[in-house]
Amino acid sequence: MADHTIKTAEEHLLHTYNRFPVTFCRGEGVYLYDENGKQYLDFAAGIGVCALGYAHPEYTKALQGQVGQLLHTSNLYYNRQIANAAKRATDGAKLERVFFTNSGTEAIEGAIKAAKKYAYQRDGHTDHEIIAMKGSFHGRSLGALSVTGNLHYQEAFAPLLPGIRFADFNDLDSVTALVNEKTCAILLETIQGEGGIYPATKEFLQEVKAICEAKDILLLLDEIQCGMGRTGEMFAWQQYGIRPDIMASAKGLGAGVPVGAFFLTEKVAEQSLVPGDHGTTYGGNPFVGAAVDAVFTIFEKENVIGNVQKLTKSLEETLDSFIEKYDFVAARRGVGFMQGLVLSVPVGEVVKKALEEGLVVLSAGSDVLRFLPPLIIEEKHIGEMAEKLKRVFDTFASE
Numbered sequence: 600m601a602d603h604t605i606k607t608a609e610e611h612l613l614h615t616y617n618r619f620p621v622t623f624c625r626g627e628g629v630y631l632y633d634e635n636g637k638q639y640l641d642f643a644a645g646i647g648v649c650a651l652g653y654a655h656p657e658y659t660k661a662l663q664g665q666v667g668q669l670l671h672t673s674n675l676y677y678n679r680q681i682a683n684a685a686k687r688a689t690d691g692a693k694l695e696r697v698f699f700t701n702s703g704t705e706a707i708e709g710a711i712k713a714a715k716k717y718a719y720q721r722d723g724h725t726d727h728e729i730i731a732m733k734g735s736f737h738g739r740s741l742g743a744l745s746v747t748g749n750l751h752y753q754e755a756f757a758p759l760l761p762g763i764r765f766a767d768f769n770d771l772d773s774v775t776a777l778v779n780e781k782t783c784a785i786l787l788e789t790i791q792g793e794g795g796i797y798p799a800t801k802e803f804l805q806e807v808k809a810i811c812e813a814k815d816i817l818l819l820l821d822e823i824q825c826g827m828g829r830t831g832e833m834f835a836w837q838q839y840g841i842r843p844d845i846m847a848s849a850k851g852l853g854a855g856v857p858v859g860a861f862f863l864t865e866k867v868a869e870q871s872l873v874p875g876d877h878g879t880t881y882g883g884n885p886f887v888g889a890a891v892d893a894v895f896t897i898f899e900k901e902n903v904i905g906n907v908q909k910l911t912k913s914l915e916e917t918l919d920s921f922i923e924k925y926d927f928v929a930a931r932r933g934v935g936f937m938q939g940l941v942l943s944v945p946v947g948e949v950v951k952k953a954l955e956e957g958l959v960v961l962s963a964g965s966d967v968l969r970f971l972p973p974l975i976i977e978e979k980h981i982g983e984m985a986e987k988l989k990r991v992f993d994t995f996a997s998e
C-alpha cells in the first residue's frame with residue numbers, strides 16, 4: 600500500500616520536494632503511524648504546526664461540529680467563530696487587531712502591505728525601504744520571498760520587490776548602517792527557524808525596537824514558527840520586554856488547519872489598511888475560526904504553555920548530553936520546544952535514519968538537527984526520543 604501511495608504521488612505531484620519514503624496515515628497524541636502500521640514518535644509536529652499533537656479529542660470534536668454546521672460563507676458577512684477566535688487571539692498576542700490568512704506566507708504579505716500603507720499614509724509617497732535579515736525565511740510567494748534573506752530561494756525569481764535591504768541578524772551595527780529616511784519597517788523572526796535556530800538576543804531586539812520607536816519605523820516580527828507557545832510564552836517576543844507593531848503568526852495557531860494571521864497595534868491598524876486594501880476569500884472562515892478558538896481554549900484548559908515551561912530544562916539537558924557524548928554534535932541552540940543541535944555529520948542522513956528508528960525530526964539550515972515537538976509531550980517522550988536518537992547517533996560514531 601505504501602509503495603502504491605509513493606508511486607502515485609511521484610507520478611502526479613509536482614516535484615518540488617525530495618520526500619522521505621514514509622506514508623503517514625494516522626496520528627494519535629504524539630505518535631504517527633504509517634501505512635505499514637509502523638509507529639513514530641513525533642518531534643517535528645508537521646514543521647511546528649501540530650501543537651496539540653494528533654487527534655486531540657476536544658480539538659477534533661470542535662472541528663467535527665463545525666464541519667456539520669457551516670464551513671464557509673466569505674468575509675462579506677460576520678461569523679461567530681472567527682469573532683471569538685479574533686478575541687482570543689488578540690488577547691494572547693497582546694496586539695489589538697488581527698487579519699486571518701490561509702498561511703504564514705500570506706500573513707507576511709499582509710504585514711508588508713500594512714507597513715507600506717502606514718508609511719504611505721504618513722509620507723504621501725511609496726518610496727520606502729524595508730530592512731530584513733540575512734538567513735531569514737518568510738515564505739515562497741514573491742513578496743515573502745523578497746524579504747527572505749537567502750539567495751538560494753530567490754535566485755531564479757528576480758526581479759523581486761524593490762527597496763528590500765538585508766542586515767546581519769543579531770548585529771545592531773549592520774541594521775543601523777541600513778536605516779535611512781526611507782526605512783519604513785524592520786522585519787525579523789524572533790527566532791530564526793529555517794535558517795538554523797538562531798534566537799534574537801535580547802539586546803539586539805531591544806535596540807532594534809528603540810531605533811524603530813525613535814524614527815517611526817515599524818517593527819515586524821515573524822512568529823510563524825516560534826510563536827503560539829513554542830518558547831514557553833504565547834509569543835516569543837513576550838520574553839524580550841518589547842512589543843512589535845505588526846506580528847505574523849500561523850502554524851500552531853490552527854494546530855493543523857491551514858490558518859495564519861497578522862496582528863497589528865491599534866495605532867498601526869488605524870493608520871494603514873482600510874476597506875478595499877486587503878482581502879481573502881477563505882481567510883477567517885467559520886471552520887478555521889472554530890479551530891483557532893479551540894486551540895486557545897485547550898491551551899488555557901490544559902496549561903499547554905505551562906507544559907513547555909515545565910519540560911524545557913529536561914529537553915535542553917537531554918540534548919546537551921549528546922554534545923558531551925558525540926564529537927560530531929557541536930552545540931545546541933534554541934528556546935523552549937524550538938531546539939537545534941549543530942552537527943558535523945550530514946543532517947539529512949540523520950533525519951532519514953531517525954525515521955527508520957521511528958523518530959520524526961527535522962533539519963534546519965545546512966547543519967542543524969531541529970526539534971519542534973508537539974507542545975503536549977510528556978517527560979517520558981523526551982526519554983524515548985533520546986533513546987532513539989542515541990541509536991541513530993551510534994551508527995555515525997562507529998562509522
Ligand SMILES: Cc1ncc(COP(=O)(O)O)c(C=O)c1O
Pocket residue numbers: 646702703704705707736737738739788792793821822823824825849850859
Ligand atoms: C518563520 C517562517 N515564516 C514564514 C513561513 C511560511 O509559512 P507558510 O509555509 O505557512 O506559508 C514559515 C514556514 O516555515 C516560517 O517558518
